[in-house]
Amino acid sequence: MIILTGGAGFIGSCMLAELNASGINDVLIVDSLGKGQKWKNLVGKTYLDIVSKESFRSMMSVGEFTIDVDAVIHLGACSSTTETNADYLYDNNYQYSVEVAEFAAANEARFIYASSAATYGDGSRGYSDVTTDLRPLNMYGYSKHLFDQWIRLQGMESTCVGLKFFNVFGPNEYHKGSMASMVSKAVLQIEERGYVELFKSSDATYGDGGQLRDFIYVKDVCSVMMQLLDDTDVNGILNLGTGVARSWNDLMAAVFAAMERPVDIRYIDMPAELAKQYQNFTQADMTTFASKLPHVRFGSLEESVADYVNGYLTREWPYL
Numbered sequence: 001m002i003i004l005t006g007g008a009g010f011i012g013s014c015m016l017a018e019l020n021a022s023g024i025n026d027v028l029i030v031d032s033l034g035k036g037q038k039w040k041n042l043v044g045k046t047y048l049d050i051v052s053k054e055s056f057r058s059m060m061s062v063g064e065f066t067i068d069v070d071a072v073i074h075l076g077a078c079s080s081t082t083e084t085n086a087d088y089l090y091d092n093n094y095q096y097s098v099e100v101a102e103f104a105a106a107n108e109a110r111f112i113y114a115s116s117a118a119t120y121g122d123g124s125r126g127y128s129d130v131t132t133d134l135r136p137l138n139m140y141g142y143s144k145h146l147f148d149q150w151i152r153l154q155g156m157e158s159t160c161v162g163l164k165f166f167n168v169f170g171p172n173e174y175h176k177g178s179m180a181s182m183v184s185k186a187v188l189q190i191e192e193r194g195y196v197e198l199f200k201s202s203d204a205t206y207g208d209g210g211q212l213r214d215f216i217y218v219k220d221v222c223s224v225m226m227q228l229l230d231d232t233d234v235n236g237i238l239n240l241g242t243g244v245a246r247s248w249n250d251l252m253a254a255v256f257a258a259m260e261r262p263v264d265i266r267y268i269d270m271p272a273e274l275a276k277q278y279q280n281f282t283q284a285d286m287t288t289f290a291s292k293l294p295h296v297r298f299g300s301l302e303e304s305v306a307d308y309v310n311g312y313l314t315r316e317w318p319y320l
Helices: 010-021 038-042 053-062 086-106 139-153 174-179 182-193 218-230 248-258 287-292 301-313
Strands: 002-005 027-030 049-051 071-074 110-116 161-165 167-169 196-199 215-217 236-240 265-268
Touching (some): 002 010, 002 053, 038 174, 049 053, 071 086, 071 218, 086 110, 110 139, 110 218, 139 161, 139 236, 161 218, 167 182, 182 196, 182 248, 196 248, 215 301, 236 287, 248 301
Parallel strands (some): 002 027, 027 049, 161 236, 167 215, 196 265
């Protein structure tokens, strides 16, 4: 059995689809469907059951598992970079993750978990996954950094995999609201009014829309995790981006091209509270990743955006 936390979420539900495609159906999902459209992420997919995080915590504490656990893929976390409840983030993203990691270790299960590029803060200390002295800009990033550090202190870096996701986009992110990718938001804006709004730059180093991000398609992310499930010799805390930073203008140009519309980008002021913690540049240093998984290749930004836009966002059923 595979335990997939966050299995009804964006990356988790796409990973479930990959597992099913490989003939793996004995998956226990740990998640909450809530009152929104998140349930649609699970339509057409096969799994054993869904349990809440609270129930799973109880199950872990009393050992309520009669089936062998082969792997734990821990993607369940609060991913909002604007969440201000530090106690909630500490419990949900750090303490809960510690419990899941200890459970996986006790069951000798393969453990793969989601970290984040938010751990790097403003990037002034670089984007190398071997750097440990980091200064995250928000509590979300700090909660992820704390868990990475815990993994290292426990000596588990050599037995599990932590993936520092950069800017992931793709199907099944509708329920994320304001935290959905700009690709998803852009398609809605273009369909409604014919143009896209981007934040003006708050740093003279970058032109408006020229701020740079390492965008990676969720299908590439899931493909990597599938490889890591099988290749238990590959371990460590690794960056997972493409290693190539592209601008917001590039991203929007790819969306307009996929929709066969003329590019029309309009720039608006960035909110003051966001400007204080805004990353103008992110780019994964993929040196460690390439040394461990040298044959992995990622799709281009334009190819990935076109697949997402035409295969999902402009279709009646936009879910993977």
